[in-house]
Amino acid sequence: KPEVLSPEELEKLKEEVDERKKLISTLRGKPWPMRKKLLTLRESHEFVEKYEGALGKGKSRKLYAYKVMMLKKWMKFQRDFENFKTACVPWEMKIKEIESHFGSSVASYFIFLRWMYGINMILFGLTFGLVMVPEALMGRPYGSMPRKTVPRADEANAMDFAVLWDFGGYAQYSVLFYGYYNSQRAIGWLKFRMPLSYFLVGVGTVAYSYMVVIRTMARNANEDGGGDNNSFNFSWKMFTSWDYLIGNPETADNKFASITTSFKEAILEEQESRKDDNIHLTRFLRVLANFLVLCCLAGSGYLIYFVVRRSQKFALEGLESHSWWERNEVNMVMSLLGMFCPMLFDVISALENYHPRIALQWQLGRIFALFLGNLYTFIIALMDEINLKVNLEEVLKLNMTIWEASLYNGTLGANSTAPPITVHPADIPRGPCWETMVGQEFVRLIVSDTMTTYITLLIGDFLRAVLVRFLNYCWCWDLEAGFPSYSEFDVSGNVLGLIFNQGMIWMGAFYAPCLPALNVLRLHVSMYLQCWAVMCCNVPQERVFKASGSNNFYMAMLLVILFLSTLPAIYTIVTIPPSFDCGPFSGKSRMFDVIQETLESDFPAWFGKVFSYASNPGLVLPFLLLMVLAIYYLQSTSKSYKQANLELKKKLQTVSRTINKVLTLIQYLLYSLCGTLSENLICTKLCDHTSPLPLSLSKKIEKRRVGNTEHIKERATIKFPLLPPAPRPRGATESLGPYQVTSGNQHPVFRGSQTPRDTEYDCCHRCGNGKHFIDRHRPP
Amino acid sequence: MGNKQTIFTDEQLDAYQDCTFFTRKEILRLHGRYHELAPHLVPMDYTNEPDVTIPLALIVSMPELNENPFRNRIVESFSEDGAGNLSFNDFVDMFSVLSETAPRELKAIYAFKIYDFNVDNFLCKEDLEKTLNKLTREELSPEEVTLVCEKAIEEADLDGDSKLSFADFENMITRAPDFLR
Numbered sequence: 033k034p035e036v037l038s039p040e041e042l043e044k045l046k047e048e049v050d051e052r053k054k055l056i057s058t059l060r061g062k063p064w065p066m067r068k069k070l071l072t073l074r075e076s077h078e079f080v081e082k083y084e085g086a087l088g089k090g091k092s093r094k095l096y097a098y099k100v101m102m103l104k105k106w107m108k109f110q111r112d113f114e115n116f117k118t119a120c121v122p123w124e125m126k127i128k129e130i131e132s133h134f135g136s137s138v139a140s141y142f143i144f145l146r147w148m149y150g151i152n153m154i155l156f157g158l159t160f161g162l163v164m165v166p167e168a169l170m171g172r173p174y175g176s177m178p179r180k181t182v183p184r185a186d187e188a189n190a191m192d193f194a195v196l197w198d199f200g201g202y203a204q205y206s207v208l209f210y211g212y213y214n215s216q217r218a219i220g221w222l223k224f225r226m227p228l229s230y231f232l233v234g235v236g237t238v239a240y241s242y243m244v245v246i247r248t249m250a251r252n253a254n255e256d257g258g259g260d261n262n263s264f265n266f267s268w269k270m271f272t273s274w275d276y277l278i279g280n281p282e283t284a285d286n287k288f289a290s291i292t293t294s295f296k297e298a299i300l301e302e303q304e305s306r307k308d309d310n311i312h313l314t315r316f317l318r319v320l321a322n323f324l325v326l327c328c329l330a331g332s333g334y335l336i337y338f339v340v341r342r343s344q345k346f347a348l349e350g351l352e353s354h355s356w357w358e359r360n361e362v363n364m365v366m367s368l369l370g371m372f373c374p375m376l377f378d379v380i381s382a383l384e385n386y387h388p389r390i391a392l393q394w395q396l397g398r399i400f401a402l403f404l405g406n407l408y409t410f411i412i413a414l415m416d417e418i419n420l421k422v423n424l425e426e427v428l429k430l431n432m433t434i435w436e437a438s439l440y441n442g443t444l445g446a447n448s449t450a451p452p453i454t455v456h457p458a459d460i461p462r463g464p465c466w467e468t469m470v471g472q473e474f475v476r477l478i479v480s481d482t483m484t485t486y487i488t489l490l491i492g493d494f495l496r497a498v499l500v501r502f503l504n505y506c507w508c509w510d511l512e513a514g515f516p517s518y519s520e521f522d523v524s525g526n527v528l529g530l531i532f533n534q535g536m537i538w539m540g541a542f543y544a545p546c547l548p549a550l551n552v553l554r555l556h557v558s559m560y561l562q563c564w565a566v567m568c569c570n571v572p573q574e575r576v577f578k579a580s581g582s583n584n585f586y587m588a589m590l591l592v593i594l595f596l597s598t599l600p601a602i603y604t605i606v607t608i609p610p611s612f613d614c615g616p617f618s619g620k621s622r623m624f625d626v627i628q629e630t631l632e633s634d635f636p637a638w639f640g641k642v643f644s645y646a647s648n649p650g651l652v653l654p655f656l657l658l659m660v661l662a663i664y665y666l667q668s669t670s671k672s673y674k675q676a677n678l679e680l681k682k683k684l685q686t687v688s689r690t691i692n693k694v695l696t697l698i699q700y701l702l703y704s705l706c707g708t709l710s711e712n713l714i715c716t717k718l719c720d721h722t723s724p725l726p727l728s729l730s731k732k733i734e735k736r737r738v739g740n741t742e743h744i745k746e747r748a749t750i751k752f753p754l755l756p757p758a759p760r761p762r763g764a765t766e767s768l769g770p771y772q773v774t775s776g777n778q779h780p781v782f783r784g785s786q787t788p789r790d791t792e793y794d795c796c797h798r799c800g801n802g803k804h805f806i807d808r809h810r811p812p
Numbered sequence: 813m814g815n816k817q818t819i820f821t822d823e824q825l826d827a828y829q830d831c832t833f834f835t836r837k838e839i840l841r842l843h844g845r846y847h848e849l850a851p852h853l854v855p856m857d858y859t860n861e862p863d864v865t866i867p868l869a870l871i872v873s874m875p876e877l878n879e880n881p882f883r884n885r886i887v888e889s890f891s892e893d894g895a896g897n898l899s900f901n902d903f904v905d906m907f908s909v910l911s912e913t914a915p916r917e918l919k920a921i922y923a924f925k926i927y928d929f930n931v932d933n934f935l936c937k938e939d940l941e942k943t944l945n946k947l948t949r950e951e952l953s954p955e956e957v958t959l960v961c962e963k964a965i966e967e968a969d970l971d972g973d974s975k976l977s978f979a980d981f982e983n984m985i986t987r988a989p990d991f992l993r
Binding site for chain 1 (some may be wrong): 827829830831832833835836837875876878879880881882890892901902904905908910914915917918921922923927940943944947948949951952956959960963964967968970971972973984985987988
């Protein structure tokens with residue numbers, strides 16, 4: 033009976049039970065055949081159940097049993113939750129189907145899209161729940177204030193579809209835009225601090241985005257292993273080039289062809305020396321190509337600036353007197369440039385004669401520069417307009433006082449007070465409200481961008497596919513194999529489009545809280561539309577580029593865009609005074625004054641004092657300096673670690689070669705010393721270990737009846753420290769308790785999980801028996 | 813979960829969930845696929861653990877494996893008898909290792925087994941040549957094949973025995989950016 037166990041035995045028993053539990057939790061990751069795993073599981077469960085109850089004693093036994101039961105329930109709950117989470121991930125089957133038809137690089141775009149969708153859902157939740165809903169429910173209703181009412185002059189056509197599509201009319205005077213919000217400090221019975229919430233949500237969306245992007249980058253960099261890319265060229269090509277997810281014969285054919293081509297290229301590079309002739313011509317051509325590209329970029333930048341100026345002129349003259357094209361000129365020009373310039377860059381890059389992967393990176397870089405240039409030109413033009421409106425405000429304020437005076441019509445003296453005349457809010461003249469204008473511009477840009485993308489998709493892919501399919505019957509040459517043929521899915525172009533779209537959202541979300549909601553809708557529709565288009569109109573790519581090389585490249589671009597798009601918003605928040613009669617910050621001299629106000633009125637006095645000390649430049653500057661120094665230090669240590677890593681790798685090679693030689697020497701010596709008697713006993717064991725597996729030879733050697741060979745067995749149990757055991761990677765889960773559920777992380781384009789490294793290679797690979805190796809395997 | 817299914821007992825499902833990376837629904841779906849491959853051979857009721865295996869030829873006809881050049885080796889390395897006949901346990905085990913939640917180290921072990929055609933625990937030159945020929949459908953000339961195999965061994969072999977042991981292979985493959993698929 034368990035009562036009589038001594039404390040040491042109890043400790044040992046507890047340790048064994050813990051070990052068994054740990055074994056159960058890591059069973060999935062063991063390379064044993066299933067039968068052995070199931071058997072081990074059953075045995076371990078029985079053992080644990082038998083002795084678990086015995087471990088608690090007396091009064092604490094009940095507590096112990098209770099704890100154990102709660103742990104079991106918790107594990108079951110975790111397992112069910114994991115099941116539920118996997119079932120919740122949307123669009124999984126769609127993406128798997130695309131993966132099997134087109135390979136991993138096309139699927140990686142859709143996984144990226146889904147990840148973006150997740151981020152936008154969170155941003156939507158923040159803006160909707162903390163900004164739009166409180167104002168709609170608890171703020172003053174429509175029509176109660178001038179900022180919330182459509183002006184009398186525009187009332188007639190405020191409900192027209194054309195006006196609404198342009199986000200004017202009723203759409204403009206609603207929670208969708210900045211101008212609707214009231215600057216009252218606390219609204220409703222909850223005393224909800226509206227301006228503070230608006231400001232903090234704006235800051236919070238940016239902070240959250242930074243966090244998510246950097247976390248994903250760090251995770252990708254971790255899995256990369258800090259690799260040096262050139263050392264295992266051929267081995268990697270041989271063992272990792274097949275995409276195990278391909279299930280479609282046509283894709284498989286393409287993949288085979290692409291692998292063969294890649295091998296032939298690598299062989300060619302290996303065999304031939306570098307072609308030295310004509311290097312001057314190549315250099316000249318490359319310089320020429322870059323010059324042409326620069327001209328293109330400058331030209332497109334100037335075109336956009338010119339068009340924006342023109343549209344300002346039109347706006348001053350009144351929009352109604354111009355055609356539809358002239359009204360939407362800016363957006364159309366930007367979208368068209370985005371469509372045609374990349375093709376131009378493609379043509380120019382034919383001059384350069386680079387390796388395809390390098391050419392792709394150059395192409396992506398140039399398209400990135402194009403989009404960036406366009407966006408910034410757009411913003412600069414917008415800033416001009418903002419300044420115009422701010423100046424207009426001064427004039428309008430003057431006019432307001434004159435208008436107010438005219439209301440009373442001179443019936444009053446200078447010092448008397450009269451009952452305020454009620455004027456309907458729609459009739460009150462209001463300021464130009466530049467923030468709403470900015471919000472509207474961004475929303476219009478995004479809508480037109482979306483429309484352009486969808487129309488290009490329908491015409492460029494779908495119509496082309498239909499034409500090729502049906503005109504093929506009556507055309508002179510084979511349309512499917514020859515000129516137009518079916519289009520391929522342009523992964524990099526689409527990913528760039530997605531990234532830039534997100535950049536525009538980040539830029540405009542502060543001035544138009546409806547933008548994340550709009551983006552969620554757009555991504556949702558995009559997912560279905562593009563999934564359908566890919567399966568229906570596209571063919572698998574001829575040159576299949578793996579997605580993995582570009583993982584962190586796209587993340588890095590996303591980070592750069594995030595940084596660059598929050599800059600203008602921050603600039604406008606910090607330098608330009610908010611409009612005097614619209615938005616949650618009206619009446620303040622700067623938007624961030626709301627923080628000061630909150631600190632003064634809502635927090636105790638000492639808090640304000642602490643904060644003012646902390647934000648003293650004398651404190652902030654040294655802190656920044658410290659951070660810069662820390663970054664420099666970390667950078668240099670990581671460089672030195674990489675160096676040490678390379679050194680160790682070289683040492684590993686020389687050491688294992690030396691050990692190999694020593695082992696063969698010993699083997700020879702023993703062989704010659706002990707003759708045939710030792711042959712059966714030691715040499716087979718040594719032969720099995722001529723490769724430096726991380727084992728120590730102190731394992732018990734089987735007892736064999738080979739006469740009086742005790743002394744030989746003794747010698748064989750000397751430990752041969754072949755190699756130190758494989759170091760545990762950081763983050764190994766030994767420090768966590770038993771029943772650790774391994775979770776699979778699903779983050780974009782690179783999947784894997786983090787279970788402890790456990791290469792137990794000490795059993796037969798056929799039957800899992802630890803007593804012999806596979807070459808001595810006899811079926812039972 | 814309350815679903816009335818009679819294919820497995822609850823203990824069996826929990827055991828499978830502990831031993832593989834699959835959820836309960838996925839295991840049931842896998843059983844459906846296994847049954848589809850040979851409906852007259854595979855019973856619907858697995859509660860008393862019948863001893864049924866499906867031959868290699870039927871398994872490699874699955875669309876997921878059909879286009880894979882290494883399909884025969886994959887199935888062979890997961891089978892108990894080494895000839896490619898998979899019981900349901902082996903079937904689930906195979907897909908668990910191939911699934912995306914399996915860790916890199918586990919996949920490396922099985923990848924080594926798959927590429928080891930003559931099952932001698934080393935990737936020797938013949939193994940590499942067979943791998944390359946399967947990968948390129950024999951489009952490369954024999955000299956090119958020899959060159960590539962020699963270069964690969966030169967790159968990855970650490971102990972100088974001109975064949976790749978598991979340690980060499982693992983060292984090389986864990987640095988590869990494309991390995992997880």
